[in-house]
Amino acid sequence: MDPTIQMMLQGYIDGLASMKITDDAIRQEVEDYKKELMAFGESQNDPATFFPKFQDSGLMGKYMDLSTKITLAAQAAEAPAEKKEKHIATPSEWLEPFRTSYDYIKNYPIRERGLAVYRKLFEIGDRHTNITEFLAEVERENLLWKLCSEDTLGILDITLTGMDPLYKGLTYSTLRNMEAWKASVCDADAYYQQDLFAEDNAKMPARLLQREHYVICLGAHLIAYRGPQGKERIMEMIATGNCPRPEFMSRAAGMVILKQQARRTLEIIKKSLGLTFDDIISDEFLKWKLISTSNVYGLSRAYIQSNPNILDILADTVYNEIIPDISLIDSIKREASLNFGRWRMPEDPEYKKAEEIARQTYQHLPYFKYEDQLNNGSIHVGTGEGFDIKPLAGTSPAK
Amino acid sequence: MSDTKITKELYGLYVQRFGNCPRTPYQAEFYRKWLDLLNECSSNEEAEEKSKENGLYTGGAAAVALDRVVANKQAAQELGWTDVAEFCDEIIGKIKADPYYTFTHSSLWIDLQAKKDGWIRTIEGFQRLFVDFMEYDDARNDAQRALASIAEDAKMLSKPSSDFATLAAMPSFRAMIDCSDEYYREFTDTVSKAIATGYLDTIQWSAESRRSEIDELWDKKDTLTEECRHWYSQEVKKPTVRLSPETADGKYKLIEIE
Numbered sequence: 139m140d141p142t143i144q145m146m147l148q149g150y151i152d153g154l155a156s157m158k159i160t161d162d163a164i165r166q167e168v169e170d171y172k173k174e175l176m177a178f179g180e181s182q183n184d185p186a187t188f189f190p191k192f193q194d195s196g197l198m199g200k201y202m203d204l205s206t207k208i209t210l211a212a213q214a215a216e217a218p219a220e221k222k223e224k225h226i227a228t229p230s231e232w233l234e235p236f237r238t239s240y241d242y243i244k245n246y247p248i249r250e251r252g253l254a255v256y257r258k259l260f261e262i263g264d265r266h267t268n269i270t271e272f273l274a275e276v277e278r279e280n281l282l283w284k285l286c287s288e289d290t291l292g293i294l295d296i297t298l299t300g301m302d303p304l305y306k307g308l309t310y311s312t313l314r315n316m317e318a319w320k321a322s323v324c325d326a327d328a329y330y331q332q333d334l335f336a337e338d339n340a341k342m343p344a345r346l347l348q349r350e351h352y353v354i355c356l357g358a359h360l361i362a363y364r365g366p367q368g369k370e371r372i373m374e375m376i377a378t379g380n381c382p383r384p385e386f387m388s389r390a391a392g393m394v395i396l397k398q399q400a401r402r403t404l405e406i407i408k409k410s411l412g413l414t415f416d417d418i419i420s421d422e423f424l425k426w427k428l429i430s431t432s433n434v435y436g437l438s439r440a441y442i443q444s445n446p447n448i449l450d451i452l453a454d455t456v457y458n459e460i461i462p463d464i465s466l467i468d469s470i471k472r473e474a475s476l477n478f479g480r481w482r483m484p485e486d487p488e489y490k491k492a493e494e495i496a497r498q499t500y501q502h503l504p505y506f507k508y509e510d511q512l513n514n515g516s517i518h519v520g521t522g523e524g525f526d527i528k529p530l531a532g533t534s535p536a537k
Numbered sequence: 538m539s540d541t542k543i544t545k546e547l548y549g550l551y552v553q554r555f556g557n558c559p560r561t562p563y564q565a566e567f568y569r570k571w572l573d574l575l576n577e578c579s580s581n582e583e584a585e586e587k588s589k590e591n592g593l594y595t596g597g598a599a600a601v602a603l604d605r606v607v608a609n610k611q612a613a614q615e616l617g618w619t620d621v622a623e624f625c626d627e628i629i630g631k632i633k634a635d636p637y638y639t640f641t642h643s644s645l646w647i648d649l650q651a652k653k654d655g656w657i658r659t660i661e662g663f664q665r666l667f668v669d670f671m672e673y674d675d676a677r678n679d680a681q682r683a684l685a686s687i688a689e690d691a692k693m694l695s696k697p698s699s700d701f702a703t704l705a706a707m708p709s710f711r712a713m714i715d716c717s718d719e720y721y722r723e724f725t726d727t728v729s730k731a732i733a734t735g736y737l738d739t740i741q742w743s744a745e746s747r748r749s750e751i752d753e754l755w756d757k758k759d760t761l762t763e764e765c766r767h768w769y770s771q772e773v774k775k776p777t778v779r780l781s782p783e784t785a786d787g788k789y790k791l792i793e794i795e
Contacts, residue, residue: 207641273547278550302781304781304782304785304787324555326605337656348667348714355672372754399676406720409717410720426779434778442777443778443779445774445777465753467753473768474764482774495780499780
């Protein structure tokens with residue numbers, strides 16, 4: 139057997155060996171399992187593909203089942219033979235584990251909504267000595283569920299402030315997840331809501347992003363036609379007199395083709411979405427997809443891009459060159475009179491400056507106050523007994 | 538308030554919450570039975586003793602597990618995930634036969650999730666195929682790349698069918714794509730053909746039809762020198778940072794980077 143695989147399997151065998159097995163039938167099951175495990179290990183020779191195959195084989199699941207079975211049997215065997223007098227916990231005793239959680243969570247002010255529920259729970263605990271009266275008051279406000287739901291909603295709400303609110307393809311996921319949590323009243327309800335959310339989350343953000351995809355394609359053609367690799371390069375060659383014919387002819391032919399491609403993309407956008415260029419350029423979000431931008435802060439809160447009048451330049455290109463399909467000579471002649479200025483893409487030091495401008499603008503927003511806590515890996519959406527912990531959804535910054 | 542009265546009130550609250558939630562019929566029933574038992578008994582202790590005889594004492598864990606499966610089943614039914622719903626029925630049967638089934642077979646949750654993942658992956662695959670089509674259709678100049686992407690993404694389709702055309706004909710899949718019916722037909726026809734034949738048309742982009750225009754530009758370039766020098770003397774604009782608004786009804790703000 140491959141030594142790495144053997145080492146991995148030995149970990150499982152050691153795990154079972156460390157457990158106290160009180161039932162002979164289970165002991166036999168463990169022995170059978172070990173044989174099955176080793177036979178599987180012998181059949182594998184690539185450590186890199188071993189783990190997924192191990193999961194698919196069902197042996198990993200079987201390990202979990204067997205471990206639980208051993209634990210339950212041991213607990214049953216250790217049950218006290220004599221009936222002891224039953225101690226009924228006071229609210230204060232009952233709340234002890236919650237205080238431990240609270241002491242840990244209070245280091246994360248981002249979880250204030252969850253912490254507020256804990257404090258309410260403790261406050262109710264302080265008012266009662268009878269556990270049943272205490273639990274009834276807690277139940278009236280469904281506080282045990284709110285420990286989980288409010289905590290999650292608070293984190294999602296804060297996460298949202300780190301996002302560009304116009305970027306629906308990005309915010310949808312978080313807003314929809316919040317809807318699911320608000321609609322849930324207990325664990326089972328959350329499982330139901332989270333399945334509906336998962337399905338919707340697979341569908342909608344991608345659907346919202348489709349629209350911008352067409353515009354990105356159009357923008358790529360326009361920038362290649364009009365920008366430093368297209369018309370501007372030809373004009374630079376003429377202006378400087380450094381004009382090698384092969385490059386000149388190739389760039390001119392490129393402009394002709396890019397114009398045809400931009401016209402085709404405009405037709406596709408009209409045919410598929412019913413949108414004209416007027417519609418795109420008047421859409422506050424969509425119009426910026428025409429140009430290449432990079433996120434420099436938060437979850438697409440701020441972007442760095444070329445010159446400020448870039449959209450005016452591209453709109454002029456579409457209305458006065460692409461749609462009327464003017465000649466290359468006319469295109470160059472008119473450029474000089476436009477006084478748009480020349481453009482360039484941002485350079486490395488400017489990314490830092492852009493980030494600093496964004497930081498100063500948004501530092502008051504909760505996401506940026508708590509960004510360290512969100513990114514240190516200790517914050518997850520969904521806690522609470524029985525409910526799976528899920529990583530924050532919809533927080534990947536779109537570049 | 539006596540202990541029994543408080544306990545009845547507490548269990549009444551549980552009945553109310555779980556009874557009002559369509560996802561928790563078993564917990565509602567569990568607490569309803571407890572409430573009935575409390576009503577029959579004169580003390581909490583008597584009710585507890587009787588609950589040990591009728592199985593109610595240990596019934597809570599099974600009720601929680603059953604409701605979890607019920608919740609999964611209801612979502613699956615609503616979403617049309619038939620095999621997930623059937624699997625949930627199987628689990629419900631097993632928990633009813635063995636209340637500790639979910640504890641001794643905790644891997645069932647992994648199996649359940651794997652069944653759900655098939656449906657989600659199909660949705661993702663279908664949408665990826667549309668992006669493959671959009672990227673191809675934009676210029677139709679790279680059929681090989683498009684065919685490779687389509688072949689790869691078509692492998693993600695499995696539930697309720699692995700057949701692209703079957704899925705494309707379903708209203709729920711149509712609703713995932715943001716385009717006109719005409720363009721949707723082009724998408725489905727093109728991708729179906731690509732999957733079936735491994736072939737896609739290409740456009741041979743050429744500037745040949747405008748050759749005279751290009752030649753004219755070369756020939757007259759010297760007459761454009763003045764315009765080009767004027768343009769070349771213009772300022773090179775500085776890049777910009779674009780700041781998003783704080784709310785969705787706002788506008789972006791541009792700041793030139795000094």
